[in-house]
Amino acid sequence: MDKINIAIDGPAAAGKSTIAKRVAAALNMIYVDTGAMYRAITFAHLNNKEIPFNELVNQLEIKLINEKGQRVLLNDEDITDRIRENDITENVSFVASQPEVRAFLVELQQMMTRDKGVVMDGRDIGTTVIPDAELKVYMIASVEERANRRLLDNESRGIASSYDQLIADISERDHLDMTRDISPLTKAEDAVSIDTTGLSIEHVTDKILSLAEERL
Numbered sequence: 001m002d003k004i005n006i007a008i009d010g011p012a013a014a015g016k017s018t019i020a021k022r023v024a025a026a027l028n029m030i031y032v033d034t035g036a037m038y039r040a041i042t043f044a045h046l047n048n049k050e051i052p053f054n055e056l057v058n059q060l061e062i063k064l065i066n067e068k069g070q071r072v073l074l075n076d077e078d079i080t081d082r083i084r085e086n087d088i089t090e091n092v093s094f095v096a097s098q099p100e101v102r103a104f105l106v107e108l109q110q111m112m113t114r115d116k117g118v119v120m121d122g123r124d125i126g127t128t129v130i131p132d133a134e135l136k137v138y139m140i141a142s143v144e145e146r147a148n149r150r151l152l153d154n155e156s157r158g159i160a161s162s163y164d165q166l167i168a169d170i171s172e173r174d175h176l177d178m179t180r181d182i183s184p185l186t187k188a189e190d191a192v193s194i195d196t197t198g199l200s201i202e203h204v205t206d207k208i209l210s211l212a213e214e215r216l
């Protein structure tokens, strides 16, 4: 096959974006971080709480620029670092449960994958956004390992956090994402499960690359 789409879903801090970026670079595909798009709308909502979601989404233009990882622009403002801060993380699952927000972003994401050649990570990619993706991966890791990874991640970004708080926050966010009414986080029936607990980034990347090669 000439071009494929790859969907990577899973709970918070399982390693989806780290691996998706590497897989996309190795296969010369486009990487799309859909979590960043929900975070961008959360940023807009926190600055404009009085605006209903159906009106808010019509005022937003979200661009993902593949430069220095991936830059996130909201109405041409670079909010890449801002959307990783705690207030956004604490509110994003609520914003992502809003029907108007999901309809707006799923349509945008489906347009981005129409011509194939995309590695997209998120929570509903294999189930809702690209149910016909040639490769679907459901990536998991123990909550302890995910909290440790996020702790190191936050330290490197200068974001204050503690291991115990991260365990609680990650567990709560997963619960909200798995139990919301619309497109809850769940493994697509035809997704390949990969438990990354104890596995290196290189090992997981190679595993997905070999699954992709089988489909190309």
Ligand SMILES: Nc1ncnc2c1ncn2[C@@H]1O[C@H](COP(=O)(O)OP(=O)(O)OP(=O)(O)O)[C@@H](O)[C@H]1O
Binding pocket: 010, 011, 012, 013, 014, 015, 016, 017, 018, 019, 035, 149, 150, 152, 153, 196, 199, 200, 201, 204
């Ligand atoms: N297999 C792995 N082994 C060790 N560390 C990893 C592994 N995969 C990812 N990491 C590290 O874990 C941290 C979290 O990974 P990442 O941000 O990719 O997760 P994510 O699933 O995209 O999270 P979220 O959905 O919350 O954005 C990063 O610092 C990354 O370097």
Ligand SMILES: Nc1ccn([C@@H]2O[C@H](COP(=O)(O)O)[C@@H](O)[C@H]2O)c(=O)n1
Binding pocket: 012, 013, 034, 035, 036, 038, 039, 092, 093, 094, 096, 121, 122, 123, 124, 125, 173, 177
């Ligand atoms: N396809 C997606 C992607 C993300 N979400 C929501 O956004 C939150 C942040 O995602 P990160 O990957 O940046 O951590 C996530 O917790 C979900 O609430 C989503 O609903 N669908």
